[in-house]
Amino acid sequence: MINRKNKKLIDEYLASRKDEVSPLSISLAETHLRLLLEFADETYFLDLPKRKQTFAQYIKSPEARRDGKEEKLSHEYSRKVISDAKHFFEWLRDGKEYPEITARFLKSFRISKESRDDEDQELYALDELLKIIATPCYTTLDERTQASCVFLFLSGMRISAFLTMPIKALDLEARTVKQWPSLGMHTKLGIKATTKLLNIPELLEIVRKWDENVRGVLPPDGFWYAPLSPLTGEIDPNAEVGEYRDAGFRKDLAAFLSKASLEYKSSHKFRHGHIRFLRDKATDVRDLEAIAKNAMQTLSTMLNYGRMSKTEAHEEIDSLCGGTVPQASVSRNGKPDQATINWVLTHLMKEQSGT
Incomplete structure (x- = not known):
């Protein structure tokens, strides 16, 4: 059972950060801190230093998973969860001035390098991208997902930036992307940069076809990852786009990779x-x-x-x-x-x- 006082503290912490980070970062932190709430259970946060099991130990155990799988959470995801939890407790110590949050307790919020080294790094390699572009597309959804996979590999962009990229940010002739927050893109820490796509002709051709498609329907400030009509399945210039689109993308990615007979890996692995x-x-x-x-x-x-x-x-x-x-x-x-x-x-x- 979730401790109500703990939930209230997390809500207050997230509210204090709304002016500092993007809405997507708040959403991710909320998801990560949900695991902290589950770990604490009925124990008040200020009493956690007395617990024998640390949060880091809990995260690296199979019990931290909520999807029914038996394997542990990946090192990278565990690191992000633990980092957000540590940041929250630092806020309790500094912002709320709770002496119970000691330096020794904060040191427990770290993950050993050995756990990372035990894992083989996941990524999407070029041969997998070639399989993706060889997979037949029968719907506009298929075409959008295929082009998105290719674009993420060619650009190395983070998914939050890609899903908020307007058409006008992309110059295919120059192979550049304006990853500019002023264009509405959600970049990490609000950093602005103009970046370059890889020059791989076979992959660029897939991107070019989708680019021509979206430019023929949407205005320059429309999303390159175009919204589709639930009725027709085609690009919908009048659709209302939600703030968080990553869950839908993950679902579509998993379905397309299954058609390509490829193992599902997170969208971040295109960046890797x-x-x-x-x-x-x-x-x-x-x-x-x-x-x-x-x-x-x-x-x-x-x-x-x-x-x-x-x-x-x-x-x-x-x-x-x-x-x-x-x-x-x-x-x-x-x-x-x-x-x-x-x-x-x-x-x-x-x-x-x-x-």
Whole structure:
């Protein structure tokens, strides 16, 4: 049973942040903090420091899942949930001045690196995108979902920005996207940037066809991820679009991937695939800087996207020791020299220390 005083505190916390972050961020935080409410159960938040099991331990256990699956929540999702919970308790300590929230208690809101390293990184690779574009489309919904998958891979955009992207933000001839909050786009932390699409002709052709379709029906400020009529299934220029569209997108994505005989992974994994695709082609410092800047990401975070699987890591070690990498593994165009490696390590150390 949910403790009512706990629910009241979370509602007050979310209300205090409405002027600081986007509505989507508030919605996500509310979802994450729901898990904190369930963990606390009838225990008042200020009494949680006395509990033997920490919230981080709970999140990394199968009991935290609400979908009936037995496996644990992914490392990345767990990290976001724990981060939001820690931010909430920091607000209780600083904003409400509760001495029960100690530094020692706050330190428990972290997730071990070992749990991340035990997982193989999920992403959408280029060969999966080729299967997606080879899958027949029989409806406008199919065409929209197919084009969306391709666009997310080519752009590396976050789903919140993509679903709020107006048609006028995209210049296909220049292969650029104006990820500008002033155009109504929900970018992370309200950051503004003009980013570049990958130049993969087969994929760009799918995007171009959908782009021509939506521009023929909707005005420039209409959504590129166009609303469809529930009656006709066609693009509806008069439809009222809800503020949160990600749940519907997830449903449509799962259905289309099933048709393509592909495993469902979250939309964020297109971003991981985009970054991994470019990183595998990087040969020097400038390449890495460009990838991070185009992804609107810090270098240290970017290097965590699209990490190697255990198999790929083992094959790479064999290659470095003079062995032969099997044909099925990911190939690279050249290797970074020692100067590049040293630069990256120094840059990461500076980011970690905040200097």
